Amino acid sequence: MTSIIKWGGYFIYFSRFKKIKNTLKKITLLLFLNTFVCFVAFAQHTVTGKIIDENNQPLEFVVVTITQNDSTIKEDVAKDGGLFALNLPAGNFNLQVIYFGKIILNQPIAVSTNTNLGELKATVGSLTLGEFVLEDTKNLIERKVDRLVFNVENTVAASGGDALDLLKVTPRVKVENDKIALVGKSGMSVMIDDRIVQLSGEELVNYLKNIPSDNIKSIEVITNPPAKYSAEGNSGLINVQLKKTINDSWSADIRISYQQATYARGSFGGNFNYRKDKLSIYTGVNYSDGSNAYEITKKTHYANFLQKENSYGKNNFNPMFVKIGVEYQISKKISSGFSLNSSKLISSSYPSNTKSNSINNITQLSDSTIKTNSKDKIDNTNTIFNYHFIYNLDTLDRKLSLDIDYFKFNNQANNFFESTTILNKGEVSSGSFASANNIGNQQIENYSVNLDMEHPFKWATFNYGGRITTTQTDNDLAFFDLATGTSILDVNQSNTFEFTENTQAIYFSAQKELTKKWEAKAGLRAENTNTIGKSVTINQANKVQYLQYFPTAYLSYIPNDSNSFSLNYGRRINRPSFFLLNPFRYVYNQYSTYEGNPFLLPSFSHNIELEYMYKDFWISNVYFSKLENGFEQVMLISDSNIIQRTIPINFIENSIIGLNEIITVKPFKRLKTNLSVDVYYSYSASNTNFALNRLSGWNGMFNLSNDFILNKNKTILFNISYFYATKGVSNLDRNNAFDQLDVALKLLFWKEKLKITFAGNDLFSSNRQEYISTTNGIKNSFVNYQDYRTFRITLSYNFGGTPKTNEQRENKNSEELNRTN
Structure with missing residues (x-):
């Protein structure tokens, strides 16, 4: 059979979509109604600011972290001029600025409307290389006794993508034609926070595409599952850990x-x-x-x-x-x-x-x-x-x-x-x-x-x-x-x-x-x-x-x-x-x-x-x-x-x-x-x-x-x-x-x-x-x-x-x- 695909000029078929028009309308209406009701109840507010050092110079590429009750809510990287912007619900939070793994600013903030925090002065001081090494920062990839951990929150790949994008750059994982597999394994299951996702094929791919990469803390690759998990198949596990x-x-x-x-x-x-x-x-x-x-x-x-x-x-x-x-x-x-x-x-x-x-x-x-x-x-x-x-x-x-x-x-x-x-x-x-x-x-x-x-x-x-x-x-x-x-x-x-x-x-x-x-x-x-x-x-x-x-x-x-x-x-x-x-x-x-x-x-x-x-x-x-x-x-x-x-x-x-x-x-x-x-x-x-x-x-x-x-x-x-x-x-x-x-x-x-x-x-x-x-x-x-x-x-x-x-x-x-x- 000769393929009719011509990359310079496709013949597009739209007739198949006519019969699903009513179904799509119903789904769209249901989603937007639910979203509108909750949008009224939980409005978002934009929090902006500028990070500067003791000499009033902007600090670029520092990490701005918002926490609440010891849980990380949102993170951003200060852009040119030390500027950052975050979307947050109303409430009381804690703002931290992290520079090479060291917290150089830590202060509470209250959010009730769109807020400009202005210039926030951080104390960089005379940090030494030794201080950087001793801070509690995780390697991008770390080895545990029964699994390999890919700390995606420490990489630029965690920004603007989805879970499937991250799996494409995860060690030992291959994604081809939207099919996920582990190198050297005949099968594979995906877990979210240690719980297996009971989906496969296209349903699994769509599920992963709907998880923002910014929400993911780490991805664990388990090539030889422990006794806790089923012994079925010559397969491995991928465990996606989400941020709190x-x-x-x-x-x-x-x-x-x-x-x-x-x-x-x-x-x-x-x-x-x-x-x-x-x-x-x-x-x-x-x-x-x-x-x-x-x-x-x-x-x-x-x-x-x-x-x-x-x-x-x-x-x-x-x-x-x-x-x-x-x-x-x-x-x-x-x-x-x-x-x-x-x-x-x-x-x-x-x-x-x-x-x-x-x-x-x-x-x-x-x-x-x-x-x-x-x-x-x-x-x-x-x-x-x-x-x-x-x-x-x-x-x-x-x-x-x-x-x-x-x-x-x-x-x-x-x-x-x-x-x-x-x-x-x-x-x-x-x-x-x-x-x-x-x-x-x-x-x-x-x-x-x-x-x-x-x-x-x-x-x-x-x-x-x-x-x-x-x-x-x-x-x-x-x-x-x-x-x-x-x-x-x-x-x-x-x-x-x-x-x-x-x-x-x-x-x-x-x-x-x-x-x-x-x-x-x-x-x-x-x-x-x-x-x-x-x-x-x-x-x-x-x-x-x-x-x-x-x-x-x-x-x-x-x-x-x-x-x-x-x-x-x-x-x-x-x-x-x-x-x-x-x-x-x-x-x-x-x-x-x-x-x-x-x-x-x-x-x-x-x-x-x-x-x-x-x-x-x-x-x-x-x-x-x-x-x-x-x-x-x-x-x-x-x-x-x-x-x-x-x-x-x-x-x-x-x-x-x-x-x-x-x-x-x-x-x-x-x-x-x-x-x-x-x-x-x-x-x-x-x-x-x-x-x-x-x-x-x-x-x-x-x-x-x-x-x-x-x-x-x-x-x-x-x-x-x-x-x-x-x-x-x-x-x-x-x-x-x-x-x-x-x-x-x-x-x-x-x-x-x-x-x-x-x-x-x-x-x-x-x-x-x-x-x-x-x-x-x-x-x-x-x-x-x-x-x-x-x-x-x-x-x-x-x-x-x-x-x-x-x-x-x-x-x-x-x-x-x-x-x-």
Whole structure:
């Protein structure tokens, strides 16, 4: 397929937005009504002033900090002439001026209207280099025993952006095409103030884009999660720590985005946060509508001919997401609250066209062509609820937490296809016409209870708790044969499948500072799982029970402020998704099928990391990972026919050893460069007779990002990023080399409240990944291109009281929720 994108002149599609006009009006009206009411109740006032020294000379680039009750409310950096401006609600505050980490001015201020404080004289005195070093200032990057901490409040990147912007410059984190991942990890979860955000994909990205970077204190990167967290997946955690804010505050934001690729796409949303005395409330809504093009190319090299298949089409989707949460401080020791997230997605594909040609190896001519037209429609809803109760037992930081979680996922799918074989002379092959309709309904319900205790002692800190969870999955799939023109239920290809999973877990960990330079932490998590998979249609049941232990260990050594060393180990489990366990046989056409495997077992992995960090600009990491009993979807083929059967199977053992280097430098005052290099060696083996016995090779990923500040006021920002992946191996598959070039321009207006971003992704449409595998001695390749080349413009506006980003409570059933994808 030839892309119709022309960067010099796009053809813009606006018709998709007509049908969402009424919905957008309702959302806009609701947001503005809420905002207007709260704006009247909590008006903002502008506080300005000028910082001067003992000689009445202006002090530039000093930090002006506003605090209340020992909490930081707002910060600004004095511009040219020592001038600063802050927006504050009415109240009594404390103003501090910080110069090289030392407080040189500290005075109370009262705000009831717009206030000009005039000239504020600070006492710089004869500060020495020693004083600067001894002040309580944190390094930009610091190492803790089980995580890496990026103190973003100490960097210019914390101004005028959002949480996603900060993640792009966070060590060990990569953001590509709005997808977030950790280097060397297959999965990742995001936490806000130690509480997991139960969102993924586009919903997670939109959520992070609505957190102002000025509200973020630090970002913690946890590549090997401790025993407290679920052992599911070879994944890591990103914990975003927010700054503390004051009571009697509110904030709101509105965001609108337009994206053009082959087709257009738009989104609109907003958030509202309110805090008064002991009560906190947060709400949000986001809606998008649009389409994307896709192109799939598959080649299968049989002994006498090449089967080349090309599929292309258009997917339309219009997801909507709504959230609401309430927190209440019952007393000084007790707090409670709940959160509710709900989403709905309707996705449909316009007629998808697939052509599969059989090309003779000798004549290089097409013997026949299989033409398939298909339509798909998916309608799913997702509801997530969390109730939590926190009890601080005493002043020794002993804390008991209770979480009760529930989620319900409902997915309805309707797939139609018709297929015909055309011979080389253009005539239709007799009896080749096939047409059918697959209709499926999947319902997943999960309940879980989690109890956690933080218990510090004088000589060590303990953390222990347990979790009980149960999941019920019901699948009802029907296959209707339409070849005769009449819909006939085919009971041999229809199925009702039920799956039940019960898991009980307990965990314990201990952390101790051995000396001022050495710290250690160790933990153990035990999980007992019982599953029953039952196919009602074919009267087949399968029971599985396993008890597994997951140890974790950490050791850190920090000899001085410039150097740090850390070593960690962890064992993880990767359970199959509920979809992979369903034995239903899904028919794409008469030659291509997919079916699940109720006998599929979980895989396990061991992970070891050794890391060295020098100051704020060099991180070197050596890592090793070993996968046991790994599973993948395998396309089973043979030379006897052209039927391709895809099924997930446990058959992979894999070992990886690699080196990751991260270097951050500022070659010029207004340029910051981040370079990430990841090189690793992979060795995979299989004990099956259909796949390669072994495959090994080197892989490389290189990422270069440059951030430019284009004006003195730091309101025009530009980024250009490039990544390149070498050819290499992925388990028992080979992959080609690919690359991508991205650019972005950000404009800040009205004291950084209004942000306009222009972004272009994959400018040369070069991110086209090809995977090559061998099954039963037959080579096949696969390319799936999802229209990554896009141009996007985004407008966002933040307003209201002192910004307050909600504290998203962790849903303890995140492991089961992720397996619905």
